[in-house]
Amino acid sequence: MFRIPIMPNFRRLLVVATAVLASASCAADTTITPDIEHGKATFNTMCGVCHSVQKTGGPVEGPNLLGLVGREAASQADFAKYSPALKTSNLTWSEETLDRFLVNPMAMVPGTLMPMLIRDDKTRADVIAYLATLKQ
């Protein structure tokens, strides 16, 4: 008589592998495909009143956001009104940090002067995708 002690473990592994695959395909289903044009339109209505995205000119209430993705927070040299909170935040703007910031700036950087938040996940992803297209 012989036993195959490996068998139960193998079955457990299969269960785990199936669960991992299932959750991976679920995650893919909920992935947001950003709409850059909608992001641009939203930006123009919600953000453009304070932030310029042109090389020169435009509003100066907030810092220029051209080339934002990849840049350190509070590092736009022409903007002199950054809050101490943002200056000491040690953040670098990526799609991930922008996502956490824009959903509620005051929660992520208490004391920031950035007043606008984008609660809707899809709209926020659209705006971030638009911002990521703005290279200096």
Ligand code: HEC
């Ligand atoms: C009423 C003016 C105003 C509006 C509207 C506004 N912002 Fe701001 N924003 C600011 C100010 C002022 C700061 C500087 C904040 C600080 O120093 O704490 C800022 C900072 C930022 C920063 C950090 C920039 C850097 O150089 O580190 C980002 C990113 C940003 N805003 C994105 C947005 C987006 C996206 C919108 C639209 C959803 C928006 N802002 C709407 C005034 C505004």
